[in-house]
Every structure is written in C-alpha cells, then in structure tokens.
Amino acid sequence: MTSKLVIRVFAFALAAASGLTACGSSSTPAAGGPPKIGVVLTYNLPGFWGNYLKYESQYESQLGVQLVGPKVANVEANGNEAAQQIIDVKSLIAQGVQALIVNPADSAAIGPALDYAKSKNIPVVTVDVAPSQGSVYMIVRADNTAYGSKSCDYIASHASGPGTIAMVEGDLTSLNARDRATGCQQVLSSKYPNFTLKSYETKDWGTDPAVQNATTALTAISNLRGIYVHWSVPEDGIIAQEKQKGKYSDVGSSNHVILVGNDGSPHECDLIRAKTLDATIDQPADKYAYYAIFYAKQAVAGTKYSDGQSTDHNSKIVTVAGNLEDALAAPLVTLAGDNGSTQVNSTDLWCNNK
Numbered sequence: 001m002t003s004k005l006v007i008r009v010f011a012f013a014l015a016a017a018s019g020l021t022a023c024g025s026s027s028t029p030a031a032g033g034p035p036k037i038g039v040v041l042t043y044n045l046p047g048f049w050g051n052y053l054k055y056e057s058q059y060e061s062q063l064g065v066q067l068v069g070p071k072v073a074n075v076e077a078n079g080n081e082a083a084q085q086i087i088d089v090k091s092l093i094a095q096g097v098q099a100l101i102v103n104p105a106d107s108a109a110i111g112p113a114l115d116y117a118k119s120k121n122i123p124v125v126t127v128d129v130a131p132s133q134g135s136v137y138m139i140v141r142a143d144n145t146a147y148g149s150k151s152c153d154y155i156a157s158h159a160s161g162p163g164t165i166a167m168v169e170g171d172l173t174s175l176n177a178r179d180r181a182t183g184c185q186q187v188l189s190s191k192y193p194n195f196t197l198k199s200y201e202t203k204d205w206g207t208d209p210a211v212q213n214a215t216t217a218l219t220a221i222s223n224l225r226g227i228y229v230h231w232s233v234p235e236d237g238i239i240a241q242e243k244q245k246g247k248y249s250d251v252g253s254s255n256h257v258i259l260v261g262n263d264g265s266p267h268e269c270d271l272i273r274a275k276t277l278d279a280t281i282d283q284p285a286d287k288y289a290y291y292a293i294f295y296a297k298q299a300v301a302g303t304k305y306s307d308g309q310s311t312d313h314n315s316k317i318v319t320v321a322g323n324l325e326d327a328l329a330a331p332l333v334t335l336a337g338d339n340g341s342t343q344v345n346s347t348d349l350w351c352n353n354k
Contacts, residue, residue: 030283032220036097037293038092039069040113042081042105042129042207047058047233048263048285051350063293068097073105079204082109082173089113093120098139099296100124107132107175107321123299127292128283130320136272138305139323140288142330144176147281148228150332151260153191154279154341155226158258162194163225165216168238170205170230175321177205180230180262183231195225200228211237218247226258232280235261239276249276249312251335257340264333269351271285272335272344282342286350287313287328295326 337343
C-alpha cells in the first residue's frame with residue numbers, strides 16, 4: 001500500500017446508478033459466491049439507523065458481498081443490548097460469515113464479542129461507535145469530539161449573551177457520547193469561559209428521558225441560551241415542550257433558545273429549513289454504510305492499512321483506543337451555510353439524497 005488509500009471517489013448522487021466499486025480492491029469472492037459479511041446493530045429505529053439499513057441494502061450488490069442479518073440487539077435483548085451482541089456475534093460466526101460489521105451498544109462491553117471473533121480469525125469493522133476494549137480491523141466513524149465542539153461553538157457564538165447551555169448527553173457507556181461531551185466542554189472552557197454548561201446523561205439513548213432532561217433545563221435554568229442534544233430523535237419532543245411551556249420562538253428571534261442536534265437526518269434538515277432547529281452535525285449514514293461494507297470486504301482480502309494514511313474521500317486513517325479508524329468528515333449544517341458550515345440544501349448531504 002502507498003500512503004494514499006486506493007479507494008474510488010464516493011459519488012453520492014450517482015452511486016446507485018454507477019455501480020461504484022473500490023479501486024484496487026483485491027477482494028475475491030469466497031468459493032461459491034461473494035464474501036459473506038455478518039451485520040450486528042444496536043438499533044434499527046427510524047431516522048439515522050433506518051436510513052443506514054436502506055443504504056446498506058443498496059451497497060450490498062454494488063460492492064459484491066452477501067450481507068447476513070442484521071441482528072438488532074434492541075429488538076432481541078429486552079434491555080441488555082451489550083450481552084445480546086455477544087450472542088449475535090457468535091451466532092453469525094456459526095453461520096459461516098467471513099467478516100463482521102458491528103455497531104457496539106457499549107464501547108467496553110463489546111470487548112468479549114471482539115475477542116471471540118479474533119479467536120475465530122473473523123475480522124470486525126465497527127460502524128458509528130468505536131470500541132474501547134478489544135481489537136478491530138477498522139472503525140468507520142466521524143470525529144465525535146468535533147461533533148461536540150462544533151455544536152457548542154455554534155450555540156455560544158450565536159447566543160444573545162453569556163448564560164447556560166444545557167447538554168442532553170447520550171449514554172456515556174458509548175465512546176461517542178463521551179467524545180461529544182468532551183468536545184463541548186473543551187470548546188466552552190477554551191473559547192467561552194463566560195458560559196456555564198449543565199449536563200444531563202441519558203441512559204440507553206432513551207428518547208423520553210432525553211426530552212424530560214431538556215424539559216428540566218427549560219424550566220429550571222433562567223438564563224438558558226441553548227440546548228445541545230447528542231442525537232436527533234428527541235428534537236421533536238424538545239420542540240413540543242418548548243411550545244407547551246411558552247419557551248418557543250423561531251430561529252433568529254431575539255428570545256430564541258438555540259437547539260442543535262447531531263445526525264443530519266432528512267427530518268433534521270427539514271426542521272432547519274422550517275427555522276425550528278438551528279443546526280445539526282451531518283453524520284453520514286450513506287458513507288457509514290458504504291465504507292463499513294468496503295472495509296469488511298478489504299478485511300476478507302487481507303488488505304493492510306496504517307495510521308496517518310489519507311483517503312480520497314476527505315478523511316484520514318487515525319488511531320482511536322488502539323484501533324484504526326477512517327475518520328469521515330462530518331460538517332456542521334445550517335440554514336445559511338455561513339462561517340464554514342454547510343448550507344442545508346447542499347447535495348453533498350445525505351439528508352437531501354432521498
């Protein structure tokens with residue numbers, strides 16, 4: 001390998017029609033058919049994950065693999081997704097998959113599943129969430145610390161004055177939630193010391209508890225300037241509570257409480273266009289699906305990557321918790337597209353690739 005990853009440019013608008021494949025891929029189909037790749041997810045909820053699964057189905061034939069699954073822990077687990085994922089990994093390996101795509105429910109608790117896969121010489125690509133225990137072939141994920149810093153920088157720089165920002169965190173067993181919280185904390189302490197941050201953890205990324213956390217902030221914080229919610233699903237409930245409590249006004253109004261989410265889903269982009277949501281971070285469901293499959297196929301072929309390699313899709317291979325990660329670009333999305341953000345109607349955003 002050279003220092004440049006040999007990957008064909010990912011053309012979103014033409015992907016389905018162009019039969020896009022990976023340049024220089026040395027993968028060869030398994031005897032009797034294409035490589036079998038098992039899929040283990042935490043959720044299949046509408047929004048980000050529902051769209052992810054649609055893209056995964058699209059790219060399955062395009063990249064010449066056979067996907068087995070998905071096994072969805074939230075559907076099977078009755079509240080213990082981490083334990084269920086160990087069962088799911090073992091089940092798919094027993095079915096003869098040659099690689100796995102895993103979205104860990106818990107960054108540390110996925111360790112035993114990864115250890116088992118390693119013992120069976122089955123490479124694993126994790127998508128969206130990085131493991132903090134165990135080894136994987138590649139992590140497909142964006143810079144989640146940047147999610148937090150961009151989101152809170154936007155709130156503080158657009159607020160009417162210093163005050164308090166409420167951060168509705170995801171489940172802190174996830175490295176994603178911890179990174180997003182860290183990014184927000186760092187940017188406020190370094191650039192906006194006159195702002196106070198009030199954090200609310202939400203176990204299991206639960207929608208109702210997240211809305212309740214935001215409602216608490218709306219009622220208890222007199223100088224609330226903005227709410228940063230780590231993911232998109234609670235936003236409708238938060239907006240409804242703002243309206244119920246007389247705290248709502250459109251984006252740009254003088255007494256507006258700034259609301260920023262993370263995902264970049266089609267619904268979020270619609271909320272931004274309606275001046276109901278201020279901004280989001282584009283978490284590219286299409287790229288996540290494409291490159292998760294791509295790297296799983298490369299793993300079967302035995303392709304090697306190393307820290308510091310650049311890609312031709314505006315990212316770099318970095319090391320996260322001892323594993324390699326393709327740190328995909330994830331821009332801030334706003335109505336105006338000013339100050340380095342991406343304008344909400346950009347065709348580069350997956351939310352507009354309907």
